[in-house]
Amino acid sequence: MRAPMALRPFSYFWAQFVKTWIGDISTTFFTPLLFLASIGAGLGSLIGHGEALPSLGGENYLSFVAPALLAATAMQVAIARATYDVFGYCNYWTGAYRSMQASPIGISQIVTGQLAWIGVRALLASALFLPVSAAFGAVRSPAAALDLVVGPLVGLAFATPIAAYAVLVRHDQPFTIIFRLLMAPLFLFSGMFFPITQLPVGLRYLAYAMPLWHGTELSRDCYYGHFHVGADIGHLCYLIGVALMGAIAARATFRRRLAR
């Protein structure tokens, strides 16, 4: 049986990945590991002497930070792919999308394949982070395995709208803005390092509007095996909704850029 059209681009993404994974492993693995060790374990040992605190939802600081770090890592990996990869593949210096277009693969399958691959990369990052955080003693419940769904969802909620934008740009400078003005503040102020209730009201609502906070909340519930059903369904729907709207936008913008 021949591979489904939308999965055929994977042969290219995989070949690229095999060439570059050693460089990639720093963002997908070592950086979160360093955060976990320094902030989670190191700084965490000073916060309440490493004991569980009511202000942290009854968890110690390490367990408070770890699940959020998983969601943030999925976000970072997905944004990196949705910006530089998409930009590179639709420009002539690699011409990957153009090559695909000459084959039976259609534009909508290029979009689907590209976004699915970003989902796979976020999944891989989540799958690497989970056992490490378990080794640190941050995982409280086997339900943490559900983060293998949450991670890719968070990644896609960022990746789909950003990919929709990245396919249109002619220079890569705007990506610096995405990294510095979107990703970095989200990383710091989405309730990962301190409860979001500590934020001033205006900023808090801004954080609520972004996918990372929803991912952080979901990820924590998975790690602790303690679900807030109503809220969690809300988080899931929000992430899926943003990812889908982004995917629809990407379908339109990829077509605009690639169809002639």
Place this chain on the structure above:
Amino acid sequence: MGEALVLARGLEKHFGDFAAVAGIDFEVRKGEAFGFLGPNGAGKSSTMRLVGATSTRTAGELEVLGLDPDKHGPEIRARLGVVPQEDNLDLELSVSDNLFVYGRYFGLPRKQLHKRIVELLDFAQLAERSRDRVDNLSGGLKRRLTIARALVNDPALLLLDEPTTGLDPQARHLLWDRLYSLKQQGVTLVLTTHYMEEAEQLCDRLVVMDKAHIIAEGSPRELVERYVTREVVELRFGAGGAPAEGALRGRANGLVKRVETVADRVLLYTDQGDVTAEHFSSSGPSPVSTLVRRGGLEDVFLTLTGRQLND
């Protein structure tokens, strides 16, 4: 005469108000090498993208391999080989990885693909470079790889958009040799070029395009016979410049059928080259240099449009 693999009637492609292809008719038959000859911007590449089922037409009819590309793009593309104007190889991947990845786009099974890659590397004379990164290949080798890649699915029709533009003469001749061998194997070729020599070497039949229209059609030989004389005398005049065309015509004694001035050269179209050259050297202001050559496609183009091709 083989069946028509491509059939276009009144084919048009517009980008906004700009007509890149303004109503052209042509057909490509099985087993032939068919060329689009014309200057940059004539509409050759736009036509190729329409035939390649990656661009939708604005008006007219188009059939490729018996199917409408607007409705059956994937089926058509599955049976086409495409060599784009600019190599879009992946520079970071190896030669054989580029072939492998591309073959997978066509859904070829791994085992079959590995066998095919060996054949293709052999054909493109790249077997010894198969593990090299594409980055390290010369322009000519990259081009050969792009052509090998286009053959991965054993296409019924191979489309080549300016296959040898930017290559040195040696690399170009090697590539012509490879394309000629494909032709011998019965592969149908459609190519665009702005090199006369290339069209004369490779094409059984060609159309001349200018400003989105087809302005002539035939075999290279037919076109030369129809539009130009057997020989052309090129006169080059020095600092004083070329005399007026009318004055030259007056001196021609009926030897010359047509006079064309191109920069500092004067082209005299004649069936008696040596006699004409002799005549113009012995009377009146004598040219700095005189060259007698056979009439070619360049002259066809000049005759049809009054301007040079490589503009």
